[in-house]
Amino acid sequence: MSSQDIPEENLPAEQAEEHRAVAVADEQNPFADPGLPPHEHRIQDTDERAAKRSERMVALLFTVSMLATIAFIVAYLVIPNDKSIFVFPIGHISAMNFTLGLTLGVALFCIGAGAVHWARTLMSDVEVADDRHAIAASPEVRAKVHEDFRQGAKESAFGRRKLIRTTMFGALALVPLSGVMLLGGLGPAPGTKLRHTLWAKGKRLVNMNTNQPLRPEDVMVGSLTFAKPDGLEETDEEFQNDIAKAALMIVRLQPDNIKDKRELDWSHEGIVAFSKICTHVGCPISLYEQQTHHVLCPCHQSTFDLSDGARVIFGPAGHALPQLRIGVDSEGYLQALGDFEEPVGPAFWERG
Known part of the structure; x- marks a missing residue:
């Protein structure tokens, strides 16, 4: 076993000093550990108006997703199976298939885009470094994980941003209806x-x-x-x-x-x-x-x-x-x- 495989606390003092990562690389320690850069606050962290704009943008994306899902259902019920349209450069294709694909794609994309925009602008972006630990977590580690989870939930502003929460639940609740409507494509019940x-x-x-x-x-x-x-x-x-x-x-x-x-x-x-x-x-x-x-x-x-x-x-x-x-x-x-x-x-x- 090399000294690299031995935990640092078990090494002799002089080897432990060499074992530690350094901030500046030199001949003896060619791999430097620069650490985390200073945290830079986003405009949404310091300006509540900017945070509100981001919140409205996320809510808009979730709302568009809901409207697209409704359009999917309407198109499925209204557009005839035999109707075709010309789409450049594809040519003539089924109007129903094109509309269903477009509306379902918009619905799913807006949910994803809304979630990404929410995470990048409103959720906490503070980088946290933690030391690697054994697979079997100790009670202290488990308590820390629970506390980190509660802290993350608090920093996500999920409870405070009611507009985002409401529209996100609406978008997630409506999207499965697309799959339910597709069951109708299996054809009419056979009856007798x-x-x-x-x-x-x-x-x-x-x-x-x-x-x-x-x-x-x-x-x-x-x-x-x-x-x-x-x-x-x-x-x-x-x-x-x-x-x-x-x-x-x-x-x-x-x-x-x-x-x-x-x-x-x-x-x-x-x-x-x-x-x-x-x-x-x-x-x-x-x-x-x-x-x-x-x-x-x-x-x-x-x-x-x-x-x-x-x-x-x-x-x-x-x-x-x-x-x-x-x-x-x-x-x-x-x-x-x-x-x-x-x-x-x-x-x-x-x-x-």
Whole structure:
């Protein structure tokens, strides 16, 4: 251990003298400790009118922040989503996005600028030097810290500058409302849309590949056929949203191989219809194993047994695939006998 690592009070007198920092550098002590420069008072420390001007400036910044937050909320409620404006040199951009970004930026900037201006002009700027101490503070040190905190709070004039305190609380209270308003951008509540699809009684099952209605003889044992509701076309504006819930997979099993009684009752001559949408995260199921009657989701390997109510036998899926009750119409085409009795796809908070 060198003499630099030994506390000064434990060094011999002659070494302690050399160990101490000096105010003027020389050959023996090349590192000088000039100490703190004399404190210079700011104009706000000596002139109460200047302090009042600074207080009004800080309050103005906090007030502008509040007004900007209010403007953010108004813009979010009033400006149409499809309205665009020209901003040089960017070009045409969304009027709502531009206004929301501008107002929120001004609100946050004014809070920061107000806090900085308050600290630089009104809070105490006296520099205080303290000796380094051990990590575990003694009771005396803790008492000193508490006293320093109380003294700092007093010198910040937080209790005396009521205008600053009031406007700062107002700005800090309003800014979080911007985040609350943004929650509306998640879109309208789904209502009962998650519980219903395009399937209804009398809707024919249409082959996704041929776009032709399906007859029982079109579905062979061991084959996997994908179907959609009659009338749903890829050119429809809402096709992706509708097929995401209505996509169906058709499998023909030997009736003796169907273990679940309800599944057998809801089938037609061993033809069963289940939702194609995995109940884990909504991936489309496309892999079928004829010998075991299992279908596999390619995303996370959830496996369902189509001979036993499409229950989950492996993987992270939380529940079985919903089954669609089917039959045949007067012309011999496969048709739905109603909608799914439970929501398709992943579970959600209202699922019973």
